[in-house]
Amino acid sequence: QPDIQAHTVSSVCPYCGVGCQVELHVSNNQVLEVTGKAGPANQGRLCIKGRYGFDYIHHPQRLTTPLIRKSQAPKHAHPLLPAERWMDEFRPATWDEALQLAADRLTAIKRRQGAQSLAGFGSAKCTNEEAYLFQKLVRTGFGSNNVDHCTRLCHASSVSALLEGVGSGAVSNPVRDVAQAEVILVIGANPSVNHPVGASWIKNAVKQGATLIVADPRRTDLARHARHVLQFKPDTDVLLLNAMLHVIVQENLVDHTFIADRVEGFDELAAHVNAYSPERVAPLCGIPADLVRTVARTYARAKSSMILWGMGISQHVHGTDNARCLIALAMITGQIGRPGTGLHPLRGQNNVQGASDAGLIPMMYPDYQRVDHPDARAKFETLWNTRLDPKPGLTVVEVMQACLQGQVQGMYIVGENPAMSDPDVQHARDALAALDCLIVQDIFLTETASLADIVLPATAFYEKTGTVTNTDRLVQMGRKAVDPPGEAKPDWWIIQALAQRMGLPWRYPHEAAVFDEMRHAMHSLENITWDQLEQQGSQVYPCNAAHPLGQSVVFTDQFPTATGKARLVPAHFNHAGELPDADYPFVLITGRQLEHWHTGSMTRRSAVLDELEPQPYACLNPEDLRMLDVAVGQRIEILSRRGQVQLPVRADAGNPRGTVFIPFCYHEAAANVLTNPQLDPVGKIPEFKFCAIAVHKF
Ligand code: SF4
Numbered sequence: 165q166p167d168i169q170a171h172t173v174s175s176v177c178p179y180c181g182v183g184c185q186v187e188l189h190v191s192n193n194q195v196l197e198v199t200g201k202a203g204p205a206n207q208g209r210l211c212i213k214g215r216y217g218f219d220y221i222h223h224p225q226r227l228t229t230p231l232i233r234k235s236q237a238p239k240h241a242h243p244l245l246p247a248e249r250w251m252d253e254f255r256p257a258t259w260d261e262a263l264q265l266a267a268d269r270l271t272a273i274k275r276r277q278g279a280q281s282l283a284g285f286g287s288a289k290c291t292n293e294e295a296y297l298f299q300k301l302v303r304t305g306f307g308s309n310n311v312d313h314c315t316r317l318c319h320a321s322s323v324s325a326l327l328e329g330v331g332s333g334a335v336s337n338p339v340r341d342v343a344q345a346e347v348i349l350v351i352g353a354n355p356s357v358n359h360p361v362g363a364s365w366i367k368n369a370v371k372q373g374a375t376l377i378v379a380d381p382r383r384t385d386l387a388r389h390a391r392h393v394l395q396f397k398p399d400t401d402v403l404l405l406n407a408m409l410h411v412i413v414q415e416n417l418v419d420h421t422f423i424a425d426r427v428e429g430f431d432e433l434a435a436h437v438n439a440y441s442p443e444r445v446a447p448l449c450g451i452p453a454d455l456v457r458t459v460a461r462t463y464a465r466a467k468s469s470m471i472l473w474g475m476g477i478s479q480h481v482h483g484t485d486n487a488r489c490l491i492a493l494a495m496i497t498g499q500i501g502r503p504g505t506g507l508h509p510l511r512g513q514n515n516v517q518g519a520s521d522a523g524l525i526p527m528m529y530p531d532y533q534r535v536d537h538p539d540a541r542a543k544f545e546t547l548w549n550t551r552l553d554p555k556p557g558l559t560v561v562e563v564m565q566a567c568l569q570g571q572v573q574g575m576y577i578v579g580e581n582p583a584m585s586d587p588d589v590q591h592a593r594d595a596l597a598a599l600d601c602l603i604v605q606d607i608f609l610t611e612t613a614s615l616a617d618i619v620l621p622a623t624a625f626y627e628k629t630g631t632v633t634n635t636d637r638l639v640q641m642g643r644k645a646v647d648p649p650g651e652a653k654p655d656w657w658i659i660q661a662l663a664q665r666m667g668l669p670w671r672y673p674h675e676a677a678v679f680d681e682m683r684h685a686m687h688s689l690e691n692i693t694w695d696q697l698e699q700q701g702s703q704v705y706p707c708n709a710a711h712p713l714g715q716s717v718v719f720t721d722q723f724p725t726a727t728g729k730a731r732l733v734p735a736h737f738n739h740a741g742e743l744p745d746a747d748y749p750f751v752l753i754t755g756r757q758l759e760h761w762h763t764g765s766m767t768r769r770s771a772v773l774d775e776l777e778p779q780p781y782a783c784l785n786p787e788d789l790r791m792l793d794v795a796v797g798q799r800i801e802i803l804s805r806r807g808q809v810q811l812p813v814r815a816d817a818g819n820p821r822g823t824v825f826i827p828f829c830y831h832e833a834a835a836n837v838l839t840n841p842q843l844d845p846v847g848k849i850p851e852f853k854f855c856a857i858a859v860h861k862f
Contacts, residue, residue: 203640262618349379578659
């Protein structure tokens, strides 16, 4: 290979929703180093994942050719073997053979059992253009709305509450607005680990005088910087937040002018929270009444208060209710529509905002236009020149049930790993193994790909060009820096090739052509051009004639609802789906860790990151370890009603008594073997943050 002179390429970090811009230092088709670029979200900063988590793209286990399952190879629903072993169950194929086989098998299932028997699971790791094409393929080629992605597992409940309350599922203010906030409330989020550069902006704001309130059942790193720490009992979010609302209403700390002009439902909310006095909820949520009053007053009285939340709020059967309370806090105090105020659900993956915007949602077309709304359906039927299914499709967890019941028999999964990320994961693995045809498109032979009939090798993020949208509504250009290994192809190319073989007349010559079609379909993108993104690297939406540079702070004069006003929805307290009892006396909380990303397929193949954190672990309070007579480093067995894992323990005094925290990235002790698949009835998000477990010395 000719020696290609070292050069740099600008792109975006492939991990979290902060969306840090990066400079890739490239030589001889190898990324040698990643440094921070002065993007709007990061100003040159990067965390350990962005800086060191890049060499997975050159890992020898990368998929380099399409694979077809050998006819005699059984599907193992317990994919705990190393990836090299799974490889024995496949034979290499040409692109032509693999794509034609995939198209033929999906078409045969559809003919035999109808459009509802096919489903797609798209990815927030793909670009906006790829997400858009994927949902278009499912809707126009498969013929159903059975398309979803990982937002169902992270912020579906937040988005449901926001759409219901303020008419938009996206954030109101960017993370960096914390610099203008007098008070910052971070609840159910651990940004030092999950959004580290975002956390650095919060810490900077505190140094400049902002008051930080941290509320979380676990005492996180950010608590060290907080004026007030509310380590409330797991599952009691609604009690705590309703008590704050109670104080604000009872002490007349509400913004009457804002409510009169811009809010509906205040009287009902005020009557509802009357029952939630701090004195009444204090013993239930474990926070002294005085502290609840102090925090409520601090939030309401400040000139500018901003709320940021994470999956500690959203991943509950009451996730939508949790978010409704946060929305109510901002609305009754008028803490929205100005710099340093507002509502910010910290988005997980680098393109979960964009993938949601692009329509990877079973009940919504691009830009959150409902599939069961005749006008929206007519618009997309005209644009895509086909009849569309008026029925909302199956969500991520529902689709697994449908697979086991034989209602769904063919599935196309791109860049996701539900055999590790779904709740009650053995159930998900059984469901995937039961499919008549599973097509998985990824960069490695993941736990999910090991169950596939056809595996399609895709490019990694730094091997392709396309746009992604960060947690701040910032659309950014990711650029190709190196060629992919072997015959791996960009996801948009593969999706289009499959669509063509299923009879769709697609002719997109490049990514920019897809983006152009998206601008016609999506109000949010209509004033953003590909050329503009190529030149300036990023552009925030909404952006229009009145705001040609984009609006990073929205809801300044009205809400995008039918009446222009926000709607308050009182939240009733309901318990978690599964409470501890004599047999399962502990509570399991799952989450991420700084060094690893989601199911670990990328970071566990990044040398520096895996060297730092090479094996699974469970965190327990030191008092609980003493009670169990377990030493740090010793292995324990953890059981739930769904499965069991064995792993070593660490002591963490930040873990409340009676709880166990496990990161979900380790296939050797997959935390989701244990988790409860029960769903929030509105957002349909499973309860990853709470289930009953037993802990035994091993
Ligand atoms: Fe990447 Fe997020 Fe870290 Fe930034 S904060 S470098 S986007 S993982």
